[in-house]
Amino acid sequence: MIEFQMPSLGADMEAGTLVEWRKKPGETVKRGDIIAEVETQKGLIEIEVFDEGVIGELLIKEGTKVPVGTVMALINPTETTLETRKEIIPEKPAIKIQPTEEKIIEKATAEKFEERHLKVSPLAKRIASENNIDLSQIQGTGEDGAITKDDVDKAISQKGKIEKTEEKSIPKNEAIRSAIAAAMSKSNTEIPHYYLEKRIDITKVLAWLREANSKRPIQKRLLPAALLIKAVAKSLIDFPELNAIWDNGLQIKKEINIGFVVSLRGGGVIIPAIHNASEKNIDEIMEALNDMIPRARTMKLRSSDLSDSTITITSLGEGGADTVFGVIYPPQVAIIGFGGSSQQPFVENGMLGIRTVFNVTLAGDHRATDGLIGSDFLDTLNKHLQNPEAL
Amino acid sequence: MKEDEIKKLVFQLLKQIAPDTEPSTLQPDENIRETLDIDSFDSLQFLVSLDEKLGIEIPEQDYGKITTLKTLVNYILDKMK
Numbered sequence: 267m268i269e270f271q272m273p274s275l276g277a278d279m280e281a282g283t284l285v286e287w288r289k290k291p292g293e294t295v296k297r298g299d300i301i302a303e304v305e306t307q308k309g310l311i312e313i314e315v316f317d318e319g320v321i322g323e324l325l326i327k328e329g330t331k332v333p334v335g336t337v338m339a340l341i342n343p344t345e346t347t348l349e350t351r352k353e354i355i356p357e358k359p360a361i362k363i364q365p366t367e368e369k370i371i372e373k374a375t376a377e378k379f380e381e382r383h384l385k386v387s388p389l390a391k392r393i394a395s396e397n398n399i400d401l402s403q404i405q406g407t408g409e410d411g412a413i414t415k416d417d418v419d420k421a422i423s424q425k426g427k428i429e430k431t432e433e434k435s436i437p438k439n440e441a442i443r444s445a446i447a448a449a450m451s452k453s454n455t456e457i458p459h460y461y462l463e464k465r466i467d468i469t470k471v472l473a474w475l476r477e478a479n480s481k482r483p484i485q486k487r488l489l490p491a492a493l494l495i496k497a498v499a500k501s502l503i504d505f506p507e508l509n510a511i512w513d514n515g516l517q518i519k520k521e522i523n524i525g526f527v528v529s530l531r532g533g534g535v536i537i538p539a540i541h542n543a544s545e546k547n548i549d550e551i552m553e554a555l556n557d558m559i560p561r562a563r564t565m566k567l568r569s570s571d572l573s574d575s576t577i578t579i580t581s582l583g584e585g586g587a588d589t590v591f592g593v594i595y596p597p598q599v600a601i602i603g604f605g606g607s608s609q610q611p612f613v614e615n616g617m618l619g620i621r622t623v624f625n626v627t628l629a630g631d632h633r634a635t636d637g638l639i640g641s642d643f644l645d646t647l648n649k650h651l652q653n654p655e656a657l
Numbered sequence: 658m659k660e661d662e663i664k665k666l667v668f669q670l671l672k673q674i675a676p677d678t679e680p681s682t683l684q685p686d687e688n689i690r691e692t693l694d695i696d697s698f699d700s701l702q703f704l705v706s707l708d709e710k711l712g713i714e715i716p717e718q719d720y721g722k723i724t725t726l727k728t729l730v731n732y733i734l735d736k737m738k
Contacts, residue, residue, distance in 0.1 A: 476718070484704055489698060531676070532677055583696055583697050
């Protein structure tokens with residue numbers, strides 16, 4: 267019997283409220299299936315299962331708030347599950363990439379259909395059936411009154427509101443604020459940070475992007491963030507001690523799962539993870555961002571999006587402040603900060619020129635590593651950013 | 658498509674990206690991204706949705722030409738000629 271527990275979605279999560287079971291006893295589940303929806307400080311999160319089997323018993327009633335680690339359901343493993351469990355683990359990235367690609371393709375085609383032929387887009391239809399939404403009750407806002415994904419999403423959120431009225435006592439942003447407060451206070455209390463900064467020329471990165479984007483349809487265009495994430499992931503291969511967590515000592519992580527800070531409108535941040543970033547190419551990282559950022563901003567994340575980050579990147583984008591010194595997200599041991607880029611005088615090989623540069627910082631946990639490691643890491647990152655074509 | 662219809666669509670798409678703002682109060686010469694606090698990711702999403710609705714693809718080198726409501730609407734009108 268496998269015990270399905272309330273997962274931890276970050277060091278700041280202590281408990282979650284079960285809003286809905288999405289599986290019933292007797293139903294078969296496979297890895298990646300959504301078993302439940304749980305209300306957390308980071309919004310309503312879809313919880314995935316990591317085992318295969320048949321749901322035995324659901325131990326927790328909908329509407330109950332339970333601490334992280336509480337056994338919520340029992341799953342009877344299928345015969346092969348126990349034998350193959352160990353082998354399944356390395357397959358994780360392959361399984362995760364698929365839904366992302368599927369989703370993007372579907373979105374593009376679905377919206378075309380909805381505009382030209384159908385009254386209900388296939389995507390909207392699918393989401394509606396998954397959420398037991400009666401399409402006949404929805405007023406479409408698409409062209410010719412077609413029902414779009416947004417219309418269905420609206421109907422789902424209204425249904426959710428009716429179903430759990432008394433739970434809405436704490437506004438979303440306030441809940442996020444207190445989650446950030448808890449995690450950051452823990453970090454500043456427990457983690458002795460050291461800080462390093464390096465000014466890096468990104469003229470070549472931007473030129474490479476311009477060239478690449480000029481040949482791409484707008485849907486496939488890349489943002490600098492995708493390249494920066496790839497460069498960090500590649501650099502981390504040589505610095506495993508920065509891709510780690512601190513839990514009674516340094517625990518180096520094999521997978522490089524990069525948490526990417528997404529700021530929310532109205533305040534607060536949420537940090538979804540790009541799993542196995544070192545194994546993904548730049549397009550796959552961009553697809554992951556395209557999939558995750560809108561869901562993070564609308565608070566529609568899945569448990570795997572918020573699990574197992576091994577390091578965090580925070581990026582200010584264009585304009586704004588020149589430098590950001592991050593606060594490490596425990597139990598991680600490092601955070602990398604990209605400041606706003608600007609044109610500046612820059613000397614290279616004795617020649618003065620105007621280049622687009624930005625300040626890159628690393629905040630490291632001094633229990634885990636020393637400044638020299640961090641310094642070498644920033645140097646390696648710089649080298650990768652000077653060779654964008656090789657990323 | 659007339660100027661008013663384009664404006665209406667632009668407001669509608671901006672509202673989807675920045676639901677906490679009121680895009681219709683944008684002044685013609687105000688910088689859209691700065692005023693509505695739109696980052697590079699959401700800005701790209703906005704251009705993708707413009708392309709999907711109007712079928713006009715805006716190359717990256719033209720991003721600088723469409724920073725305000727006035728220049729954006731004129732750009733779209735020009736492209737649709």
